[in-house]
Amino acid sequence: MVTLLKSARILDAERGTGDGTRVVDILVDGTKIGGISDRIDSREGISIFDASKYLVMPGFVNAHGHLAMTLLRGLADEVALDVWLKQYMFPREALMNGDDVYYGSLLGLAEGIMSGTTTFAEMYFFEDDVARAVEEAGVRANLSIGTSSLDDGLGKLEKSEEFVVRWNNKAEGRIKASFGPHAPYTASPAFVRGNFEHARDLGVIVQVHLHETRKEVEDFVAAYGASPITYYADQGFFDNPPAVLAAHCVHMDARDAHILEDAGASIALNIQSNLKLGSGIPDYRLLLESGVNLCVGTDGAASNDNLDMLEEVRTLGLVMRGSTKDASRISNASLFAMATSNGARALGFDGVGTLTEGAAADLVLWDLDDESLCPGNNAGSHLLWSANSRAVDSVMVAGSWVMEHRELSGIDLEKVRFEVGRRARRLANG
Amino acid sequence: MVTLLKSARILDAERGTGDGTRVVDILVDGTKIGGISDRIDSREGISIFDASKYLVMPGFVNAHGHLAMTLLRGLADEVALDVWLKQYMFPREALMNGDDVYYGSLLGLAEGIMSGTTTFAEMYFFEDDVARAVEEAGVRANLSIGTSSLDDGLGKLEKSEEFVVRWNNKAEGRIKASFGPHAPYTASPAFVRGNFEHARDLGVIVQVHLHETRKEVEDFVAAYGASPITYYADQGFFDNPPAVLAAHCVHMDARDAHILEDAGASIALNIQSNLKLGSGIPDYRLLLESGVNLCVGTDGAASNDNLDMLEEVRTLGLVMRGSTKDASRISNASLFAMATSNGARALGFDGVGTLTEGAAADLVLWDLDDESLCPGNNAGSHLLWSANSRAVDSVMVAGSWVMEHRELSGIDLEKVRFEVGRRARRLANG
Numbered sequence: 068m069v070t071l072l073k074s075a076r077i078l079d080a081e082r083g084t085g086d087g088t089r090v091v092d093i094l095v096d097g098t099k100i101g102g103i104s105d106r107i108d109s110r111e112g113i114s115i116f117d118a119s120k121y122l123v124m125p126g127f128v129n130a131h132g133h134l135a136m137t138l139l140r141g142l143a144d145e146v147a148l149d150v151w152l153k154q155y156m157f158p159r160e161a162l163m164n165g166d167d168v169y170y171g172s173l174l175g176l177a178e179g180i181m182s183g184t185t186t187f188a189e190m191y192f193f194e195d196d197v198a199r200a201v202e203e204a205g206v207r208a209n210l211s212i213g214t215s216s217l218d219d220g221l222g223k224l225e226k227s228e229e230f231v232v233r234w235n236n237k238a239e240g241r242i243k244a245s246f247g248p249h250a251p252y253t254a255s256p257a258f259v260r261g262n263f264e265h266a267r268d269l270g271v272i273v274q275v276h277l278h279e280t281r282k283e284v285e286d287f288v289a290a291y292g293a294s295p296i297t298y299y300a301d302q303g304f305f306d307n308p309p310a311v312l313a314a315h316c317v318h319m320d321a322r323d324a325h326i327l328e329d330a331g332a333s334i335a336l337n338i339q340s341n342l343k344l345g346s347g348i349p350d351y352r353l354l355l356e357s358g359v360n361l362c363v364g365t366d367g368a369a370s371n372d373n374l375d376m377l378e379e380v381r382t383l384g385l386v387m388r389g390s391t392k393d394a395s396r397i398s399n400a401s402l403f404a405m406a407t408s409n410g411a412r413a414l415g416f417d418g419v420g421t422l423t424e425g426a427a428a429d430l431v432l433w434d435l436d437d438e439s440l441c442p443g444n445n446a447g448s449h450l451l452w453s454a455n456s457r458a459v460d461s462v463m464v465a466g467s468w469v470m471e472h473r474e475l476s477g478i479d480l481e482k483v484r485f486e487v488g489r490r491a492r493r494l495a496n497g
Numbered sequence: 498m499v500t501l502l503k504s505a506r507i508l509d510a511e512r513g514t515g516d517g518t519r520v521v522d523i524l525v526d527g528t529k530i531g532g533i534s535d536r537i538d539s540r541e542g543i544s545i546f547d548a549s550k551y552l553v554m555p556g557f558v559n560a561h562g563h564l565a566m567t568l569l570r571g572l573a574d575e576v577a578l579d580v581w582l583k584q585y586m587f588p589r590e591a592l593m594n595g596d597d598v599y600y601g602s603l604l605g606l607a608e609g610i611m612s613g614t615t616t617f618a619e620m621y622f623f624e625d626d627v628a629r630a631v632e633e634a635g636v637r638a639n640l641s642i643g644t645s646s647l648d649d650g651l652g653k654l655e656k657s658e659e660f661v662v663r664w665n666n667k668a669e670g671r672i673k674a675s676f677g678p679h680a681p682y683t684a685s686p687a688f689v690r691g692n693f694e695h696a697r698d699l700g701v702i703v704q705v706h707l708h709e710t711r712k713e714v715e716d717f718v719a720a721y722g723a724s725p726i727t728y729y730a731d732q733g734f735f736d737n738p739p740a741v742l743a744a745h746c747v748h749m750d751a752r753d754a755h756i757l758e759d760a761g762a763s764i765a766l767n768i769q770s771n772l773k774l775g776s777g778i779p780d781y782r783l784l785l786e787s788g789v790n791l792c793v794g795t796d797g798a799a800s801n802d803n804l805d806m807l808e809e810v811r812t813l814g815l816v817m818r819g820s821t822k823d824a825s826r827i828s829n830a831s832l833f834a835m836a837t838s839n840g841a842r843a844l845g846f847d848g849v850g851t852l853t854e855g856a857a858a859d860l861v862l863w864d865l866d867d868e869s870l871c872p873g874n875n876a877g878s879h880l881l882w883s884a885n886s887r888a889v890d891s892v893m894v895a896g897s898w899v900m901e902h903r904e905l906s907g908i909d910l911e912k913v914r915f916e917v918g919r920r921a922r923r924l925a926n927g
Contacts (some may be wrong), residue, residue: 085922095682113910117851142880145825178868261604281822284920342819343882345826373869373880382812386819387770392711395575396775438608439803441567441914452802457887484871492873 070095070467071109075118076435078447080400086446093123095428098239098465102424113224121432121460122446124403125420126185127376131274131314131335132363133191134200135171138163138179138491139369147448148344150282154479156369159494162191167494168193172200177478178374180206182456185429186465188335188364188414189331190247190274194230199399204236205469205477208371209414211233211247211274218259226259227312241465243271243415245312249293250276251287258303266309272415273308274276278323281317296323305330314364314411317341317349325356333360333413338383341368351387355397362410377456380406384451399451428466434458474481498896501539503853505548506865508877511831523553525690528669528895538560539848546898550875551890555850557806558840561704561744561765561794563621563643565601565629567608568921569591577773582716586799588624589924595692598623600916601794602630606806607908610636614885615859615894618742618765618794620677620704624660631847632668635899635907637859640664641677641704646688651875654691656878661699671895673701673845675742681717681725686732695815696739702739702845708753709745710776726753733925735760742843744794745770746908747779754787763790763843768813770796779819796883797873809884810836814881835897855917858896864888 072093080088092107093100136156143155168191179187186207191198193213201208211228214223227246235244235389248254249264259275266273280287284294286391291298296319299305311332315324327334334354341347354361362384365374384402388394408420419427433440433450437458440449443457468478502523513519522537523530539545573585598621609617614636619627623905624642631638642660643920644653657676665674676685678692689705696703707725708714714724721728726749729735741762748751757764764784771777784791793813814832818824838850849857863870863880868889870879893899899906 125529139874140872140883141875144829144875144878151824172891174868174871181868200531212695270743281620301499339815342815343742343820343824347822347825348819351591372879375885378808382815383771385772385812386816387774389768389778389816390820392777394577394581394773394775400573418518418903438604438611438913438914442570444569444921444925445571445574448574449802452574452586453798455803455885457804457885462533472920476669484866487872491874 068097068114069112070114070116070466071107071117072116072123075121075123076446077103077123080166080222083379086443088122088446088452093118095466098428100422100424100426101429103422114358117450119208120433120435122440123422124433124450125407125422125429126181126404126462128186128362128414128433129179129365129374129376130186130188130333130362130410130413131337131366132175132191132311133367134187134197135163135168135191136177136367136369137169137174138167138487138494140372142369142495148346151344151370153200158347158497161201162243162494162497163193165193165196167490169196169200170483171492172197173204173478173483175368175374176200176204176206177475177480177483179214179376180204180470180475181459181473182375182377182460183431183433183459183462184374184376186411186414186416186419188212188274193304198242201242202493203242203477205467206464207241207416207419208324209243209245209272211245212251212495213247215249215251216255220255224265227262228265230267231271232405235269235271238486239465241286245272247274250279252283253308256291256298256428257300260302260304263304263309267277267307270309272310272312272314274314277316278314278318279341286319292321296326301344310413310415315346317347319350324359328358328406328431333362333409335362335364336383336414337364337366338372338386339379351391351396360409361405362413363406375382375456376406377454381452402451428463432461432462434460498527498544498894499531499542499757500544500546501537501640502548503544503552505551505553506672506876507533507553507797516873518552518876523548525893525896528858530852530854530858532855536633547911548862550865552865552870552880554861555837555852556861556892556894557613558616558762558792558844558850558861559609559614559768559794559804559806560618560742560792560843561796562617562619562804563623563756563797563897564604564605564617565598566621566797566799567604567918568597569599569923572925574763574800578776579712588927592924592927593623595623595626597628597920600913600920601632602627603706603908603913604796604805605842606630606634606636607905607910607913609773609806610655610892610900610905611806611889611903612805613861613889613892614804614806615861615892616841616844616846616849618704618775628664628672629879631672633907635897636894637846637849639673639675639702641675643677643679645679645683646685647683650685650688653721654695657692658695658699665699665701669895670840675702675704680709680713686721686728690727690732690734693734693739697737699737702740702742704742704744707743708748709771713747724754730756739844740843745771745776747777749780749783751783753785754789757839763792763839764811765792765794765843767794767796768816768880769809770800772798773905777821778816785786789836790839790843792843793836805886806836807884811882823872829877831897832881858893860893862891863890864890896924
């Protein structure tokens with residue numbers, strides 16, 4: 068399919084005028100952007116889309132999350148991570164079935180699409196049902212089974228390996244698969260090592276929670292004599308490593324950051340979840356001065372509590388400035404990159420997250436008439452700091468509309484709300 | 498006018514079931530809530546509103562802001578307060594006329610209403626034009642002329658006094674007026690003293706920016722030997738004080754907090770503005786342990802950059818937990834109170850900000866079908882931590898609808914966007 072978006076506004080700091088935008092035509096040829104220029108003539112068989120009302124941006128890449136946790140939203144608001152996880156999440160998760168995860172994931176995907184996200188990182192269980200939801204929703208995702216070795220972990224590596232082989236590069240390349248050893252406090256070093264080795268063999272990434280709370284790091288140091296990151300490095304996990312996507316990284320010292328930089332790792336920052344659970348605020352000077360690829364993730368809806376990437380990157384930018392007492396600490400452009408192209412790189416999606424010829428046609432159309440984008444002094448600034456994510460009008464992934472004028476094409480939202488509602492009630496009652 | 502809201506859901510921790518809500522009928526009699534109970538029978542002449550789809554909450558009270566700064570949104574994103582104010586704001590504000598302020602204020606009021614705010618604190622200039630906007634929009638506000646003594650301040654106290662006399666308790670009591678000496682770095686102690694004395698004589702409050710940046714406090718200590726708050730107390734400004742609404746208060750020590758507590762003062766916390774300008778993060782342990790009345794404000798749209806109180810109170814709650822590393826530091830109920838009843842108290846509006854018989858009928862109807870309020874595990878938690886402010890369907894102030902099913906009754910939004918757009922372009926070009 069070939070679509071021509073006529074008269075779209077895009078951000079262009081150099082050639083834009085007034086509000087920092089310029090007007091272009093965008094040709095979408097198959098799954099990619101075939102051209103962007105001042106004027107592209109139509110020809111027979113091309114579908115025309117009048118984009119003159121819209122600011123066109125690359126879709127957000129949500130670099131860390133657990134989609135089906137929409138089912139568990141609002142169950143525990145005033146407790147720290149360890150209590151939240153062990154007393155509230157684990158018992159309910161033990162009651163879930165594959166259809167619960169499927170519908171919970173669909174709600175998460177709907178929320179993401181409706182607020183401008185086109186690519187999702189994901190770690191959970193019944194992951195084949197998550198893959199089914201992603202395939203139907205029409206978006207991109209990198210999926211992993213979250214695994215622990217608390218119950219000895221036997222057979223889990225094999226299950227993860229089978230999942231990766233079954234799903235990697237499926238759904239016309241929209242789905243990638245990966246390994247997901249949960250965290251240093253749930254997965255033994257030997258188990259984590261196994262995940263790294265298998266990921267290396269299969270050429271996929273490892274998603275892992277790292278250094279989320281001070282307690283996690285202190286407990287690990289007490290047991291192994293070094294922080295998780297330092298210990299993993301000493302053990303050689305990061306030699307010729309597969310790409311590592313480390314979530315959280317709230318409590319790191321300079322040595323930890325240096326190790327991740329050398330390993331070519333990416334960090335998914337999850338500031339709203341870290342704040343809400345009282346985990347703390349990262350040392351952003353350290354992170355920004357390191358060469359680590361910084362990305363943005365919402366985490367699951369049970370600790371965030373939504374999957375709104377605009378809200379997430381705005382909070383991140385605000386806290387980066389406020390906690391360092393430096394308003395110039397981070398630029399608007401850098402924040403947009405963290406929420407788009409940096410995340411795509413972390414998840415192994417080449418050519419995703421930018422508005423350039425040859426890049427993936429993963430586009431979000433923001434309604435410039437929305438009052439949250441008024442008065443138009445600076446469209447990029449308004450989007451980042453003022454806009455409401457409901458100003459997202461339409462969303463395209465790999466050249467196909469997944470939402471057109473607020474109507475989802477692959478998800479029956481009314482049914483999903485019904486199913487998630489009744490399943491959540493069942494789980495909440497235990 | 499008498500309106501009966503049938504089958505509304507309200508939060509009720511004690512008598513609610515499941516999601517923490519119960520279903521009630523709400524009778525609105527004139528400007529007040531005439532009754533709330535399980536069933537209220539209708540009678541002739543009563544207008545019936547089917548509220549069965551909605552969660553009914555008191556309207557937010559935005560306890561600090563400058564409405565017309567919507568005109569200056571997005572002009573400077575990466576600078577600290579002093580540069581932002583002196584190089585970007587003051588020169589544009591010098592070019593504004595009364596109609597600029599009128600239309601800029603209408604846009605701010607529209608944004609506020611559409612995201613659930615019914616009462617606004619305000620400090621700016623051409624304040625009669627702000628009052629005109631507030632009267633038309635149908636909301637409540639406490640208005641002050643922001644005054645400095647940088648140009649000697651002559652005649653300003655008299656102008657403020659005339660404004661207070663002209664507007665206090667007007668618009669059927671929806672408008673209150675107050676004194677607004679801008680800040681310790683723009684208003685001399687003698688000028689601030691004059692404002693306090695006049696406010697005391699007229700029985701109105703004083704709105705003032707206090708202890709916003711470390712530099713403000715340090716410069717003042719260098720000049721006067723004490724922090725602004727301590728110096729004002731030593732000079733007797735806080736003896737038999739008028740009610741004081743201090744905005745920001747980012748950099749205070751225990752003595753400062755104790756003085757404000759003794760003075761019966763209120764603090765309007767403006768976390769998003771403080772973070773964005775790099776002013777810093779308050780010591781929330783100190784604030785929460787003090788007896789000061791804590792409220793929530795958005796500040797102006799040039800440093801926030803929107804007037805969304807839900808986003809503001811969510812960010813406040815998140816940063817309170819994250820910066821103290823304590824997820825139990827603040828309860829959902831306390832955060833709601835800061836954003837509603839505490840603010841009403843600070844602004845001198847008795848009986849505003851609660852859902853009780855006899856209280857003001859300032860109601861916000863949240864659409865429970867909105868996906869951001871799904872799956873309904875806990876309606877209050879979903880509202881505070883997950884909801885999008887676009888789930889606000891209808892808003893009532895003093896018994897009259899100011900927005901019904903997303904249609905504003907007192908503001909022509911299309912015209913306001915047009916007027917603000919062209920006026921903002923004129924100001925941006927200098």
